[in-house]
Amino acid sequence: MTVAVDAAAFSELESGFAGELVRPEDGSYDEHRRVWNGSIDRRPAVIARCTGADDVGAALRFARRTALPVAVRGGGHSFPGLSVCDDGIVIDLAPMRAVTVDPEARRVHVQAGALLGDVDQATQPEGLAVPSGIVTHTGVAGLTLGGGIGWIMRKHGLSIDQLSSVDLITAEGERVVANEHENADLFWGVRGGGGNFGIVTAFDFNLCEVGPTVVAGPIFWPIAQSPQVLRFYRDWIADAPDELMTIVLHRKAPPLPYVPPELHGELIVGVICCYTGDIEEGERIVRPMKRFGSPVLDLCEPKPFLEHQSMFDPSFPPGRWYYFRSCDVAELNDEVIDITVEHTRRIQSPLTSFPIWQMGGAVARVGEGETAFNGRGVGHTFNINAATATSEGFDAEREWVRDFWSALEPFHTSVYVNFLMEEGEDRIRQAYGPEKYDRLKALKRKYDPGNLFRLNQNIPPD
Numbered sequence: 001m002t003v004a005v006d007a008a009a010f011s012e013l014e015s016g017f018a019g020e021l022v023r024p025e026d027g028s029y030d031e032h033r034r035v036w037n038g039s040i041d042r043r044p045a046v047i048a049r050c051t052g053a054d055d056v057g058a059a060l061r062f063a064r065r066t067a068l069p070v071a072v073r074g075g076g077h078s079f080p081g082l083s084v085c086d087d088g089i090v091i092d093l094a095p096m097r098a099v100t101v102d103p104e105a106r107r108v109h110v111q112a113g114a115l116l117g118d119v120d121q122a123t124q125p126e127g128l129a130v131p132s133g134i135v136t137h138t139g140v141a142g143l144t145l146g147g148g149i150g151w152i153m154r155k156h157g158l159s160i161d162q163l164s165s166v167d168l169i170t171a172e173g174e175r176v177v178a179n180e181h182e183n184a185d186l187f188w189g190v191r192g193g194g195g196n197f198g199i200v201t202a203f204d205f206n207l208c209e210v211g212p213t214v215v216a217g218p219i220f221w222p223i224a225q226s227p228q229v230l231r232f233y234r235d236w237i238a239d240a241p242d243e244l245m246t247i248v249l250h251r252k253a254p255p256l257p258y259v260p261p262e263l264h265g266e267l268i269v270g271v272i273c274c275y276t277g278d279i280e281e282g283e284r285i286v287r288p289m290k291r292f293g294s295p296v297l298d299l300c301e302p303k304p305f306l307e308h309q310s311m312f313d314p315s316f317p318p319g320r321w322y323y324f325r326s327c328d329v330a331e332l333n334d335e336v337i338d339i340t341v342e343h344t345r346r347i348q349s350p351l352t353s354f355p356i357w358q359m360g361g362a363v364a365r366v367g368e369g370e371t372a373f374n375g376r377g378v379g380h381t382f383n384i385n386a387a388t389a390t391s392e393g394f395d396a397e398r399e400w401v402r403d404f405w406s407a408l409e410p411f412h413t414s415v416y417v418n419f420l421m422e423e424g425e426d427r428i429r430q431a432y433g434p435e436k437y438d439r440l441k442a443l444k445r446k447y448d449p450g451n452l453f454r455l456n457q458n459i460p461p462d
Contacts, residue, residue: 003045003087006066010046013062019055019095022047032092033084035073036137039321039394040081044071047090050113053201057173059091060199063452064173071455072195075115075139079324080421082455083142091199093141101126106207107164112141112200117310124306129210131156134247134355136310137318144203145194146418146457147373149381151216151274151309154361155242156208160191160371161362165204168197171452179204189443192373192432194417195456196440197447211305215275215282218249218311219290220297223267223344226250230337232292233271242361243277244285250344251353256314263296265350273300274308315353316387323386323398325405326419327412328378332356336411343404349397351387356380372440374432375414382408383419417457428457 005023014021022032023046032047045068048059063070069088076083076094084090096113099122108130110119117136123129133143133150140159148159156162165179168186176198178187189197221229230248237246249270253263271289275282279302286300316322329336340356357380364376384404386397417431429437437459444451445461454460 003068005045005068009062009065012065013048013058017048017055017058019051020049022049033090034318035076035078035081035084036318037079037081037322038319039323039391040084042081042084042086044085044090045087047092049092049095051095053167053169053175056091056093056169056199056201057175059089060169060171060173060452063089063091069455070452072199072453074112074141075137075143077135077138077142079322079419082422082457085455088455093199093201096201099123101128101207103128103207108205108207110140110203110205112202114140116140116143120306120309123207124210124212124304126207127209127212128207129305130205130207131159131162134309134312135316136313140203141200142195143418145190145192145200147192147416149357149359149363149416149418151245152208152210152276153363154240154245154358155276156210157362157366158373159205160373161366162206162208163191163203164206166190166200167202168200170198171448171450185443186447188370189372189440189447191371192417193440193443193459195453196444196459198453210276213279213302214305214308215279215286215300215302216273216305216308216311217299217301217303218270218272218297219295219300220253220263220268220270221293221295223250223269223341225293226269226341226344227337229269229271229293230332230340231334233289234332234337236289237358240358241277241285243275243282245274245276245361246358247272248356248358249353250340250347251315252347252350254315254350258299259297267344267347268296269344272311276305315351320351321388321391321394323394323401324383324419324421325401326381326383326415327405327408328359328375328381328414328416329408329411330413331379333411336408339404339407343400343407346400348400349386349388349393351389352385352397352400353387354382354384356382372432372436374436375416378413381416381419383416420457425458425460428459431457
């Protein structure tokens with residue numbers, strides 16, 4: 001049963017709120033409480049759909065007055081569904097999606113409800129881009145505040161490495177700007193520390209030259225060739241230029257038009273490439289991988305960067321049931337490869353697919369202490385994902401994820417905070433390392449001593 005909301009407090013919120021306030025009795029309630037992960041089913045008392053910073057401030061005042069739990073929603077892509085809550089207020093930034101590009105200054109101003117696709121659509125006509133993720137309906141805010149890994153990071157760094165400033169509202173309702181010159185301690189913290197210190201309402205990014213054409217796409221082999229493919233791949237990327245970013249993917253081949261019918265439902269291994277430099281040079285660089293073994297499908301070719309950015313959208317649509325466990329590893333040694341192949345063969349769901357991210361390049365050349373993001377020197381990031389259409393088969397796939405993750409445990413180094421489920425404080429500490437974690441706790445005591453912003457990968461102040 002949904003908690004009763006203080007009528008006087010709600011009336012005060014209503015009187016000065018320009019956006020939309022949605023409650024359980026409203027017809028749009030179920031639509032607006034849904035998040036990307038279909039396994040999450042939570043019922044907030046109020047959803048405050050904000051049109052700007054004034055609305056965010058009003059929603060925060062209401063939350064403090066009523067002592068309701070606060071969830072903050074950007075794109076709603078939080079793996080464990082932390083952008084929605086039971087019996088609290090969801091401060092929904094989704095209506096705040098404006099993207100303003102200054103091509104001469106190579107800057108872009110992005111409101112916190114914008115999605116990655118919004119930014120790409122606005123910047124690519126100028127041949128520019130912000131480092132971001134690999135699914136266009138991901139929210140800019142959550143991705144950036146955790147670090148931001150994606151297709152151009154080896155050349156241009158993480159999303160936070162091109163972040164120049166944020167507008168933020170603190171737990172006390174104060175509006176502040178955080179950058180290298182103003183509130184520099186807070187700026188350090190929001191670059192990897194998530195939403196622990198306030199609600200970011202806007203981001204300013206530097207833009208990088210990208211595309212508009214890149215050499216990109218997947219090359220697939222049958223699962224029987226996976227051990228050889230992975231070992232060749234490991235050697236091939238050993239001296240890869242920064243312009244080359246790759247992801248290894250294992251899954252059952254989907255019934256898509258470009259996939260030969262005889263492959264539908266068969267386990268395959270793929271290497272997905274994205275080369276952001278000269279086209280001819282890119283074709284030369286990827287040629288050895290394309291020629292290795294006996295590929296059953298090769299879609300790696302020159303194409304618009306916008307097309308490549310949306311490649312994974314059909315594989316991770318809203319509404320499916322998702323479960324993830326993640327870890328970083330130093331290298332793809334023979335044991336890691338053998339564990340990967342062994343557990344891939346146990347996949348049951350045709351919707352399950354898991355990426356292994358190639359790290360390094362520009363990411364590793366930023367000083368470890370310069371931002372709250374941790375693990376810049378890792379070799380690869382495993383994001384072991386199970387997906388089903390409904391609850392049917394979900395428990396079995398979730399156990400598959402846990403078993404796979406446990407088998408890799410001897411090789412874990414760190415973990416990317418954006419890939420955590422609700423796994424407890426020890427795992428959050430592991431995501432940052434002990435020194436950064438202590439620094440983040442001190443920052444939390446300064447900016448949110450009451451832990452108002454606790455529905456996240458929480459860093460408690462005490």
